[in-house]
Amino acid sequence: MNKHELQKVYEEENLSSRIQLANDMFTNFTNKLELWSNLEQQYDFKKDQAKTQKKLEEIYESLKSHFSKDTDEKQVQVKQLLDNLKDKTVPDQVMKVINEEIQRFMQMEKQHSEWQTTKTYLEYLTKMPYGLYSEDNFDISMAKDILDKGHYGMDDVKERILEFIAVGKLKNSVQGKILCFVGPPGVGKTSIGASIAESLGRQ
Numbered sequence: 001m002n003k004h005e006l007q008k009v010y011e012e013e014n015l016s017s018r019i020q021l022a023n024d025m026f027t028n029f030t031n032k033l034e035l036w037s038n039l040e041q042q043y044d045f046k047k048d049q050a051k052t053q054k055k056l057e058e059i060y061e062s063l064k065s066h067f068s069k070d071t072d073e074k075q076v077q078v079k080q081l082l083d084n085l086k087d088k089t090v091p092d093q094v095m096k097v098i099n100e101e102i103q104r105f106m107q108m109e110k111q112h113s114e115w116q117t118t119k120t121y122l123e124y125l126t127k128m129p130y131g132l133y134s135e136d137n138f139d140i141s142m143a144k145d146i147l148d149k150g151h152y153g154m155d156d157v158k159e160r161i162l163e164f165i166a167v168g169k170l171k172n173s174v175q176g177k178i179l180c181f182v183g184p185p186g187v188g189k190t191s192i193g194a195s196i197a198e199s200l201g202r203q
Contacts (some may be wrong), residue, residue, distance in 0.1 A: 001161060008021055009021045009022050009025065014159065015099055016078070016098075016102055017112070019099060019102065019103045019106070020075060020078060020102075020106060021200055023103065023104075023106045023107060024075075025040060026109070051146050062191075074105070074106055077101055077105075077119070078105070081122050081123065081126045083128070084123075084126035085126050085130070086129050087097075088129070088130040088132065089130055089131025090130045090131070091130065094125070094130065098125050098126065100119060101118060101122050101188065102122065102145070103119045104118060105119065105122060105202065129194065129203075134165075134201055134202055134203045135167065135201065136173070136174060136200045136201060136202075137199070137200055138165055138166075138168055138169035138172075139199075139202035140162055140165055140166055140169070141198075142199065143161070143162060143165050143196075143199035144158070144162060145160060146195050146198050146199045147162075147192070147195050147199070149192070150191060150192070150194075150195045151188055151192055151195065154188065154192070157181070157192065160177070160179070161192070161196060163201075164177060164196075165200070168200075174200070179196070181193070
């Protein structure tokens with residue numbers, strides 16, 4: 001590690017960027033230590049020192065290129081994730097989780113079994129509409145038209161949904177209410193959920 005790298009970490013005010021800088025610095029440092037430790041076991045530096053030194057340089061350059069490429073790719077992905085949070089009011093506890101997951105993601109090799117799972121989880125966390133709200137529409141007649149337009153039959157399901165919206169109209173909120181749809185694939189569970197969102201004016 002050199003003082004210029006440490007100074008960059010100290011000067012960075014953004015927590016996520018500081019984590020990235022620190023992670024890059026420590027990863028590079030530990031990679032060097034591990035590389036030299038392994039090579040010391042494989043080579044006798046006292047024998048043919050010039051040839052050994054050349055071989056070491058070739059190995060190190062190859063590994064450095066690999067680690068640099070992997071880190072650059074991760075930094076691009078993290079930037080894209082953080083761009084998803086622009087103009088959003090993210091709660092502190094959620095931002096803490098996001099920063100922890102980003103740090104974990106940056107330390108993972110792409111071949112790690114949880115790499116894709118962690119990346120998908122971060123995408124989900126950063127795409128949530130934090131601080132963005134839409135006003136609920138409790139127009140029961142419009143809701144009935146939307147449900148009838150998108151789904152044939154299912155009268156008992158539609159009736160329950162209209163009851164759900166009617167109660168929401170009385171209380172001026174549907175917060176905390178849960179509708180559970182059960183059935184085999186292809187019967188319309190997802191599409192009727194979309195119709196409910198459309199009826200309420202959700203975006």
